[in-house]
Amino acid sequence: MELAFYLSGLVAVLATVGVITGTSPVHSVVYLIVSLIAVALVFFALGAPFAGVLEIIIYAGAIMVLFVFVVMMLNLRADAERTPPLWRQPIYWLGPSLLALALLAALVALITAGDIEMAIDGELITARAIGLTLFGPWLMVVELSAILLLAALVTASHVGRRSDPGHSSTPRNAPNRGDTP
Incomplete structure (x- = not known):
């Protein structure tokens, strides 16, 4: 249990550093999702499975999907269409892959610990x-x-x-003031 707690906490901190130092908004959102899943694993390790499930469903699910749509709609990098995508290079997969492997190790440690019951003191x-x-x-x-x-x-x-440069602000059938009927 302690190994899962500390490993998940370390992954959460490292992923949050990835969010802060990320240069691409989409990569920062992906690191934020990894960070939220790590925090959910911390809740599981502490014996609060319902809070962990709520963390995954609400934050990593619904709100992060909203963030991804907003980032994609804003299209903050206009030069992205001219340059080849960097995510195809293996070096960019190293950080998220290591964090995902650490989370997998924490999850395996939680499952094999045998404390699946997670007794909670107090009211259920x-x-x-x-x-x-x-x-x-x-x-x-x-x-x-x-x-x-x-x-x-x-x-x-x-x-x-985006506004269309060829599109004028007047309606198509509106008469111009200089036109004669």
């Missing part, structure tokens, strides 16, 4: 209890966060939209 919280709490007294906060994410997606789409 079920998915039903969390759902009743989120959609009971915290319903307005959940709905406002959903609206905020939707507004961020619409804003990113608007900012990332």
Whole structure:
């Protein structure tokens, strides 16, 4: 258990350093996904499997997909179409591959430790209890966060939209002021 905890923590720190020092936004998002999965493994090692599953589903799943779409819509590197992709070179696969192997080793250590039961001291919280709490007294906060994410997606789409240089701002059938009928 301790080996999985420390190894997952090390992978989380190294992947976060990859996020900060990354030059490509897409690579930074991929490193962030690896970091979030490592944090989920830390939760598993600490005996909180539900928090680990929520970490993977909510953060590494839904929110990271949103980030990837926003990064792709903004197309921050306009010169990427002219240069060949660097991800095809093996040197760029070395960092993520080593981090993924370390996470795999931590997962194998967790499974072979035999402490799959993960006894938790205190009250057991079920998915039903969390759902009743989120959609009971915290319903307005959940709905406002959903609206905020939707507004961020619409804003990113608007900012990332390219204007056609041959397209004028006037409608196609609108008469010009200099035209005679």
